[in-house]
Amino acid sequence: MQFTSDNAGRVHPKVMEALLRANEGYASPYGTDEIMIRVTAKIREIFEAPQAAVYLVPLGTAANSLILATFAQPWDTIFCHQTAHIQEDECNAPEFYTGGAKLTLVEGANGKMDAEALKDAIGAEESRGVHGPQRGPISITQATEKGTVHSLEELQALCDVAKHFGVRAHMDGARFSNALVHLGCSPAEMTWKAGIDAVSFGGTKNGLMGVEAVIFFDPSSAWEFELRRKRAAQLISKHRYLSAQMETYLADDLWLELARSSNLAASTLARGLEQSPMARLHNPPQSNMLFADLPRKAHQHLHEKGASYYLWGGSLEGGDPDEPLTARFVTDWAASDENTQAFLAHLRDV
């Protein structure tokens, strides 16, 4: 009954096979392997973006930080939601990679920046001329850290604000695939057609061993990005093994299949929680991540029975057994229905 993190899950067998296939003879290192040529072509095709510059890095934080460093000057401020991964979970990596840019936190419900609040926040900067931070890019997390998904209209509204102020828009797509299959739209619609300039396109949380693609729809920053990647020690030497993962991920819609599988597991879990009189779901299921309140005694019982997930503030121990504590549940591509049903059965036992 594993709902801790999609980083705890295993790699899809097809991806392991791809690694074995790639493990023949010599290959040009540092991103110049032949598989990468095919990966670039495939991503351009999938995103309907024939000019896009495409790179691979081993970690989502690297993808985010390198894109933001390319878009933000050190004297700029980046606009994101309070719960953004770049704010809460990267130990100041964006500040490190940008050379000291600031993050301005923008309010909004359900892990999403509110477009009006964003407008006010960007508008407020530069009223002080050289004295305050300058306007930098916006960063949208899709799916959000709350497990919710921006609609195309919401994405468009945020990007419109960015365009209005002449700043660029980044999408942290660590769970891009989960959001995409929820919306049922095309990758182009969820990105450049809505106004996104660059994407951190996640693979690791969705069945890869450790690969994220960086996609710039306007390739004019490509060389700068390559220098930043190298200088940051993010240009992997035996790069063919990153390329091979990504190639298989994109072949035969494997990436979409895996995202559907993890989203389905979250939906099943959500339905079960909704039927429990003790549980209060924060949002209907939209991706592979759910937040729900359960009384402490329920958490205690579930943990005793072997369920594994994070409490979001609050502690299992002590206190009122009826006090509601928030749980984060994350499902991955390999989540089994059996596992979910066992969890729900234990919940009913409380």
Place this chain on the structure above:
Amino acid sequence: MQFTSDNAGRVHPKVMEALLRANEGYASPYGTDEIMIRVTAKIREIFEAPQAAVYLVPLGTAANSLILATFAQPWDTIFCHQTAHIQEDECNAPEFYTGGAKLTLVEGANGKMDAEALKDAIGAEESRGVHGPQRGPISITQATEKGTVHSLEELQALCDVAKHFGVRAHMDGARFSNALVHLGCSPAEMTWKAGIDAVSFGGTKNGLMGVEAVIFFDPSSAWEFELRRKRAAQLISKHRYLSAQMETYLADDLWLELARSSNLAASTLARGLEQSPMARLHNPPQSNMLFADLPRKAHQHLHEKGASYYLWGGSLEGGDPDEPLTARFVTDWAASDENTQAFLAHLRDV
């Protein structure tokens, strides 16, 4: 009718005389001049801190950034109020000097962090282990950017939170003197006795040409600070001219006299504003800075008559003549009563 900024004011004649006196023969450069020995001794005496490490820099932003860089690791977050100078007016200098630390904004009325809100904010960090930013120093602005002054109890409460979490406390004292004469306490009471670890002790806004002292009550960071100051190009070569300003500032309580003078001008102005049916003062006068709402038509009339001050959001032009717009009024040591009375007379004419 100048109320724009205490940076617009002139240098006190005694300070100019001190510069002339210092301008004889040769003097050891880079902070090793003989006047500096006397300045250090005097500051230690005034602050009742015989061990304190004392340095001079030409700019308040330099003092703040260098202290914060000495107290904060690049992976830390610094806790300050939304309106702090380090957040709003230093174009990311703290992020630059610290090598990319973050600033966490803490709520609170009247430009002051609320101690409970501070406790929550510091407590929240590190719940994520290595993933989130780590707990860094707090920074308190005294007097605040709203012109208010923390009471000794308020300072103590904030520093107690810092001590509880094992982080250090910095005071941005660009208007230290104005706050001190308002409270009528000793420099020691307003700093280390309340729990402050280092102060940016301002002189420039209070009659000097360009000198701020950096005071560390615990001198163990002294050598690190000296290297940071040099590396940041803040170690002034002909340093005797900084020392001479500070020496005269501290002699015969000149610094207190000047602060009383500018505070008095602000009080006079405040009393006049209170008597106007059109004006709404945000806070009673506590330092040399006031915020007040006046209808647009009043601002228009005053500007026509030659009054000079900043509008804080909003614009003189267009719109409803009765719409209230916020003004910031800053007085300096040389403010004349005549000037203030003329302003108030024009206000009555509206």
Place this chain on the structure above:
Amino acid sequence: MQFTSDNAGRVHPKVMEALLRANEGYASPYGTDEIMIRVTAKIREIFEAPQAAVYLVPLGTAANSLILATFAQPWDTIFCHQTAHIQEDECNAPEFYTGGAKLTLVEGANGKMDAEALKDAIGAEESRGVHGPQRGPISITQATEKGTVHSLEELQALCDVAKHFGVRAHMDGARFSNALVHLGCSPAEMTWKAGIDAVSFGGTKNGLMGVEAVIFFDPSSAWEFELRRKRAAQLISKHRYLSAQMETYLADDLWLELARSSNLAASTLARGLEQSPMARLHNPPQSNMLFADLPRKAHQHLHEKGASYYLWGGSLEGGDPDEPLTARFVTDWAASDENTQAFLAHLRDV
């Protein structure tokens, strides 16, 4: 006839099997997997260093930069050889990770710093007090970028200089194993017994997919290192796949076996080159990398026949057919004797 780079080579089959074995069920991410516990124990055993702090990162540049950032303040200078990887091949990554430390280049033959030159260079710093850069760590590359190997006496002499000045010693061991089997000593002798404080212990160039260990013999910097690794986006999420590679690498002396294999290939190649009247070997074979001068016409013939390796300055095209041009030959664990013999046969044909 591949002699381009050990980064172009494939992963050893046992390592691929280990990845497949690790690909079961859920595992704690971000370095907290159970395999890592065993890796740490094994490295401590191999290095006879029961207190050592051990970490894994995906890239040698990351290992080097993170160690150097932990050992050097931004105002320090790091002492290394002109040909060091950190100087020539990391696009200023050490400067980035350290927040702007300097590299001081120390002379010496065959890719090795001369101990006397090192002493002069470290001694020269700090004569300027706060004005010049301060003394930082030394960094020794073992095996060197010239394919040579420091003797234990040479290592000791360099580390003695570091100890004399109170600075720490780092070993860039991207080809640690190749040097070790050449010397025939123990890992402890080649590191902490000689005075080394931390090692970048390479795996990628010797049969892994992408893993380097960071080893601190004194664990007091461990927590700082962990924060630096996370902030630099070098803490890999699905970490078990790094651990699994390293575990297999160290089991049954596979790492030594692979290094012996690549060193042997280089020896065979060197013997063949020595027998050619046209070739001039820079150094006798000591690791898996050789430098040799051959006339342009020989390079042209060999490239036509399909040999692949770098020219080190100079160009195949144009010019005098008899002009000697330097080649770098790198062998890897999978180098076949057939391959080498074919190359030598073509050389004899020139």
Place this chain on the structure above:
Amino acid sequence: MQFTSDNAGRVHPKVMEALLRANEGYASPYGTDEIMIRVTAKIREIFEAPQAAVYLVPLGTAANSLILATFAQPWDTIFCHQTAHIQEDECNAPEFYTGGAKLTLVEGANGKMDAEALKDAIGAEESRGVHGPQRGPISITQATEKGTVHSLEELQALCDVAKHFGVRAHMDGARFSNALVHLGCSPAEMTWKAGIDAVSFGGTKNGLMGVEAVIFFDPSSAWEFELRRKRAAQLISKHRYLSAQMETYLADDLWLELARSSNLAASTLARGLEQSPMARLHNPPQSNMLFADLPRKAHQHLHEKGASYYLWGGSLEGGDPDEPLTARFVTDWAASDENTQAFLAHLRDV
């Protein structure tokens, strides 16, 4: 008998008078004062550069670092002489301000880069593509740290190399005036006509209290520079006092008169040294700085008699009384002939 440093000297009385004159009423802060408008116009006129962007900062290290940060990306390397102030005397300030660029040291006699050596050094970079540091600006010190002055031909040759490789040329002109009066050319000839893109135009060492001008002949980097200056805490609040110094410095050729005075003092001293059988002058006098070898016993005698100057390596104490030790002699605008003659008399007494 003060020959320690031109930073130890006093401010010219006309400059003090200018400060007193500027000390009237209110003035717009942060570089927007009216005197600055006149300073900009005057510098444009003097340099025959009507488009130049002109700024003032309080310190030469700040001027150098800010210009280099504007010209160099963090992944670049800056080319300078081993003895450059930016390499030896700024505690890694250029590395700090650039965000971690490297300095490549170029050989050359008498404190000057050799143009051929510069060509080789710049040419060598980028042979490694993304792996090595990229080509950044060159930095020329005029007059050099050896007291020598580049001829116009030498400047042109260095700048031609820069232009050939498409990188920009910076002049560290801390002793610009001393070099200029030595060459007897125009400011334009010594800068943009020779190919210089930006100058740190020194005033502090030549009679000011603490002001250096930054001059960009192409103003396209102006706004970036302004943000960098503010973010670095180098935008002085009461800026009128910097402007006033510079205005007076440039009026009635005061700057040239002061430089002639200090150069003359150095010439007189040089002639005296040349006549001493014990002294060996490194170079004929070209600016206000000389290096000469004297036996230890001469130094001991001179120091006993009260002469003050730096030994450049070596120590007064112990050792062979006849061992030659190098002295650095610096004269300033206020150097008296009496002072010099007294020194030379003591020298003759040895």
